Amino acid sequence: MLRSQHAVRDGKQERPGDGGETGRGGGFLPSPDNQRVTDQLCNLLGAVLLLPLGLALGSFLELAADRLPRSESIVTPPSHCRACGRRLTPGELIPLVSYVLQRGRCRGCDTPIGAGVPLREALSGVGLAAPWAVVGCAHPVAALILGGLLLGAVSAVRLVL
């Protein structure tokens, strides 16, 4: 009797082991495919967040690259049109968007803004976000450093040319 009870107990102990192996095959634990999708989502989300930051930094660097060679402050006066001196409203300070909405011209005096401004803003945004979009979640520090270098390179090219 005792032997048969042990045999039954041993038999029951084996079944959960089989069930565990079936569960592993069912995909509850990270598989290479799941991990790849998670990384891609992480990269995409990070890039979506970095893009507007890069646009804003590019816009600020645009202002700095315009004023610093003239020995002007980058803080005061607030952003204004070089042609008519009109102070820009918050709605006219949105990188890329303002340029498109104003069709590339000052709202006050109709002076063309120049396509280089939105182009460099866009390149700054893409430059900061692109490395993260590729390897950001696997190598975050390297992605941010490379993004920062690309962002800086856009402004450096503007100052040299």
Ligand SMILES: [Zn+2]
């Ligand atoms: Zn103007």
